[in-house]
Structure formats: C-alpha cells, structure tokens
Amino acid sequence: MESNNNKQFLSDQFNERDFNKWTKDNHYLIAAETGAGKTTLMLDKFTYWAKEKEKSVLFLCNRKAMKNQFADKYAEQHENLTVMLYQTLEKKAENFGAGSYVNSFSYVICDEVHYWLSDHFNFTTFLSFNAVNNCENTAIFLTGTPDYFLRLKNKLKKPLKVLREVNHYNNNVKLVFIPRSKQVIVDMQHMRLKKNEHVIQFNQYPLNLLRESDEFSQYDSSVLMSKDNYLYFLVNKRVEKEILNSTDENGNDIANVSVKWLGCTSAYENGVNFNIEGPVLVVFPSYINWTSLEQSRSRVRNFKNTSVDIMIYVPRKATLEREKENLIKIIDELKGIREAFEKEDDIDLDEVLALPGYKEGEFGVENYQDYIEYNEMTLLAYETQLDEIETLLNEKSISKYYYKKLRELYPNAEIKFANKNHAIDYDSIMKNFINVDRSDTWLDKVQQNKLGSIFAELKVDEKNSWDKVGVNKIGKVLKENHSSYSIESKNKRVGAKVETKWLLKKFE
Numbered sequence: 001m002e003s004n005n006n007k008q009f010l011s012d013q014f015n016e017r018d019f020n021k022w023t024k025d026n027h028y029l030i031a032a033e034t035g036a037g038k039t040t041l042m043l044d045k046f047t048y049w050a051k052e053k054e055k056s057v058l059f060l061c062n063r064k065a066m067k068n069q070f071a072d073k074y075a076e077q078h079e080n081l082t083v084m085l086y087q088t089l090e091k092k093a094e095n096f097g098a099g100s101y102v103n104s105f106s107y108v109i110c111d112e113v114h115y116w117l118s119d120h121f122n123f124t125t126f127l128s129f130n131a132v133n134n135c136e137n138t139a140i141f142l143t144g145t146p147d148y149f150l151r152l153k154n155k156l157k158k159p160l161k162v163l164r165e166v167n168h169y170n171n172n173v174k175l176v177f178i179p180r181s182k183q184v185i186v187d188m189q190h191m192r193l194k195k196n197e198h199v200i201q202f203n204q205y206p207l208n209l210l211r212e213s214d215e216f217s218q219y220d221s222s223v224l225m226s227k228d229n230y231l232y233f234l235v236n237k238r239v240e241k242e243i244l245n246s247t248d249e250n251g252n253d254i255a256n257v258s259v260k261w262l263g264c265t266s267a268y269e270n271g272v273n274f275n276i277e278g279p280v281l282v283v284f285p286s287y288i289n290w291t292s293l294e295q296s297r298s299r300v301r302n303f304k305n306t307s308v309d310i311m312i313y314v315p316r317k318a319t320l321e322r323e324k325e326n327l328i329k330i331i332d333e334l335k336g337i338r339e340a341f342e343k344e345d346d347i348d349l350d351e352v353l354a355l356p357g358y359k360e361g362e363f364g365v366e367n368y369q370d371y372i373e374y375n376e377m378t379l380l381a382y383e384t385q386l387d388e389i390e391t392l393l394n395e396k397s398i399s400k401y402y403y404k405k406l407r408e409l410y411p412n413a414e415i416k417f418a419n420k421n422h423a424i425d426y427d428s429i430m431k432n433f434i435n436v437d438r439s440d441t442w443l444d445k446v447q448q449n450k451l452g453s454i455f456a457e458l459k460v461d462e463k464n465s466w467d468k469v470g471v472n473k474i475g476k477v478l479k480e481n482h483s484s485y486s487i488e489s490k491n492k493r494v495g496a497k498v499e500t501k502w503l504l505k506k507f508e
Contacts (some may be wrong), residue, residue, distance in 0.1 A: 010041040031146040034298035056105035093127035114148040120377040175309040177418040187423035193219040193508040201283040221261035430485040443502040
C-alpha cells in the first residue's frame with residue numbers, strides 16, 4: 001500500500017509526488033468509495049498535472065450521463081483530456097482494432113472497472129479490457145467495489161499495485177435492517193412512505209418490480225429500467241426523464257425525484273445517481289451479490305441531509321441451492337463449448353448461440369469467427385457468482401454471516417434483525433399524547449393505561465402477554481426505533497405529595 005485511508009477525499013491523499021511514481025511498468029488500482037472524489041482527483045488535479053507535463057489522458061467510463069457531464073466540464077478545460085465510453089472503445093476494437101488508439105495516450109484512466117465482469121452480457125466488454133490490458137503506457141483503475149475487478153488480476157499483463165483500499169467508514173448509511181420475513185419488508189416500506197420519506201427498491205426481477213409498484217401506488221410510485229428490458233414500455237417516461245436529466249445548466253447534480261417510491265432493476269443498467277433530500281430507505285427484497293448491493297446502494301448520494309437506511313433480505317438455503325444448480329449448469333455448458341472451440345470440434349451453432357456470452361457476429365474464435373462472437377468474461381462472471389453462493393451455503397447460519405458481512409461494509413451503521421415491530425410508526429402514536437404547545441408532557445393514570453394498552457396490542461413485548469406494557473419497555477422500544485419521542489418514569493411533586501409519573505418528551 002502506498003497511501004492510507006485516514007483522509008476522506010482522494011485529492012487530500014494523492015499529489016504530484018505520487019503522480020510521478022505512476023509508471024508504465026505497472027497497472028494501478030485506486031479503490032474509492034462513493035463521495036471520495038475520484039472525479040476531482042483524476043479529471044482535474046491529475047489531468048492538470050499531466051497537461052503541465054505535456055501528457056495526454058484517456059478517461060473511460062460506463063455511463064452516458066457521466067460522459068456528457070464530464071466532457072462538458074473537464075474536456076473543455078483540459079485539451080489533453082479525452083472522455084470516452086467503454087462501449088465506444090469496444091466499437092473501435094470490433095471495427096478497426098483499438099490497441100494503437102489506446103497507446104496514443106500517455107495515461108488511461110478506467111472508471112468503474114467492475115464493469116468488465118458485471119456487464120458481461122454486453123458481449124464485448126472483453127474488448128475494452130484487452131485494449132487497456134495490452135496498452136504500453138500507464139493504466140489506472142478506479143472502482144468502489146474492487147472484488148469483481150480483482151478476479152481479473154491473473155489476466156493482467158503487468159503487476160497490479162493497489163494504491164488505496166475502500167474506506168467503509170466513509171458512507172451515509174445509518175441503519176441496516178435484516179428482516180425476519182418478506183412481510184416485514186412490505187410493512188417497513190409502507191411505514192416509511194406514510195412518514196413522507198423516500199423508498200428506493202432494487203429488484204432483479206422486472207415483473208416483481210411492477211407488482212411492487214402497484215402495491216405502493218397510493219404514495220406515487222414509478223419504475224426505472226433499461227430500455228433493453230422487455231417491460232420497458234410500461235415505464236413512466238415523465239419520471240424517467242426527470243431522473244435521467246437531473247442536472248442543471250452547469251452540469252451539476254440536482255434533486256429531481258418526484259415520486260416517493262421508486263423501483264429500479266439494477267444500478268448497472270441505469271447508471272443513475274439519486275440526489276434526494278432527507279431520509280431514504282433502500283430495499284433489496286431478493287438475493288443480490290455484494291458488488292451489486294454496494295453499487296446500487298451508493299447511487300443514493302450524499303445530498304442535503306440525506307441519510308440512508310438499508311433493508312436487505314437474507315435468502316433461504318433452498319433458494320441458494322436452486323441458484324447454485326442453475327449456475328453449475330451454465331458453467332459446465334460454457335466450459336464444454338470452450339473446450340470444443342479449442343479442439344475445433346463440430347459444434348451446433350444454434351446450441352452455442354443459446355448460451356449466455358455468445359451471439360452471431362463477425363469476430364470470435366479461429367474458424368468460427370464468421371459466425372460467433374463471445375465474451376471471455378462471461379465464464380469468470382458466473383464462477384464469481386457461484387463462489388459467493390457456495391460461501392453462503394457453507395455457513396451454519398446465513399443470517400449471522402450477513403450480519404458479519406454487513407458490519408464490515410457499514411461499520412458506522414447500526415445493524416438490526418427487523419421484525420414487525422420495526423415497521424410501526426411510533427411517532428404517529430406518541431404525538432396523540434403530547435401537548436401541542438410543549439415539548440414535554442406529564443401523563444396521568446388514564447393516559448398511562450391507554451398508552452400501555454396500545455403497546456400491548458402491538459405485541460412489542462413478545463415474551464409477555466400482559467394487558468398493558470410498562471414505561472421502561474415503551475421507552476426502550478422508542479429508543480430502539482429512533483423515535484422522535486422518549487418516555488421515562490420520574491417523581492413529580494403534586495401539592496404536598498411526591499408522585500411517580502410518566503414524562504413524555506419530544507425531540508426537536
């Protein structure tokens with residue numbers, strides 16, 4: 001390691017002395033979490049330094065919105081900078097070859113390098129990877145989720161130097177819920193929406209996403225998915241336009257999510273950053289790998305008073321076993337076809353084209369180059385997914401493993417196993433007992449009995465079936481659920497007597 005993570009922003013960690021050490025003898029990785037300032041460092045500070053040295057810079061990224069914003073803001077300032085999509089470079093490689101083009105730059109900066117594995121269904125991601133991997137000059141890789149990229153380490157032609165690791169303390173996640181049931185996930189979303197908070201759900205199943213949108217339609221809901229998705233025609237185009245064009249005339253992000261509940265198929269597909277003011281609940285109702293979790297979660301950026309709570313479903317072993325069986329079948333088929341290619345055996349082209357990672361094209365493998373193009377990243381991507389699932393299946397308790405893993409990812413956050421009690425809006429209950437013109441209220445016996453009965457009906461104390469719940473339990477429940485209210489038992493003088501009463505307070 002040549003840098004530490006003690007400072008929050010990359011521009012405070014790297015300077016001209018570091019830039020001078022980055023030579024063409026190595027590849028370099030900067031693992032930087034969302035908000036660490038990759039853009040400021042590489043497209044401003046580094047590019048300015050390169051310009052002073054009369055060096056050219058190629059910046060590769062995966063999202064059109066990012067490219068348009070960066071091209072306008074930085075390429076005009078730095079004549080030595082070229083901003084390009086990976087897909088554009090892949091077109092160059094497919095049509096003319098990209099090696100000489102990439103080598104014409106002194107430095108190649110690759111943003112979101114997890115793209116090469118996570119987007120393997122694009123069929124051509126290996127072309128941009130090979131063009132960068134084979135370049136003669138200096139390549140610098142950027143990502144907030146390095147695990148996928150590090151699976152490519154053995155394919156790199158040069159030694160990889162890790163200049164920085166992800167600082168998991170640098171994020172805006174406050175609470176992480178591990179729900180006990182699917183119903184808790186639904187109830188929690190309803191509760192947050194009733195409190196006028198935002199909910200963003202990431203769901204890999206488009207049809208389920210549309211059903212979920214109907215479930216929350218009363219709060220104003222919409223979905224966002226790739227134009228390639230077969231259900232795209234059902235997307236609310238007005239909302240999509242607002243979100244995808246949420247920049248001002250200077251290219252700066254603005255908050256423009258008009259709906260309260262927004263469902264997305266994948267952060268990879270959409271490449272959207274969400275700037276939302278106030279608290280946001282990010283929901284993952286089905287199994288999702290750790291890279292996809294972090295990429296999707298981090299789309300909710302630090303904005304005005306933005307705090308993020310996460311709810312992530314823990315898959316059952318039966319679900320993982322089915323997923324494992326499916327992955328093994330695909331991997332075996334892919335390996336079989338690769339072996340047949342190497343032996344130049346006769347192959348049923350229709351059978352090949354039915355597999356993921358293959359399609360008809362004008363380049364591919366040896367004698368089949370007139371028929372098939374394939375993505376060599378596909379097999380590695382499926383093997384990576386299989387490794388994650390086998391790790392989960394080898395655990396005695398998947399829930400405990402999730403707790404441990406989530407603790408590593410979000411060390412500042414509170415991790416909770418959520419039951420139905422966490423989906424109750426306690427503030428809406430407590431406001432009926434507070435004096436409107438005061439921040440604290442002494443409850444009399446009638447009010448105490450009524451409040452205790454309400455909490456008993458909610459079954460907040462599952463170990464007891466009492467008719468009323470005591471003040472200590474109510475206070476604990478309010479604290480655990482981050483209520484705006486607190487309650488405690490205190491002595492109060494009433495005339496000549498000292499009586500024990502309940503004191504209810506509201507935080508400003």
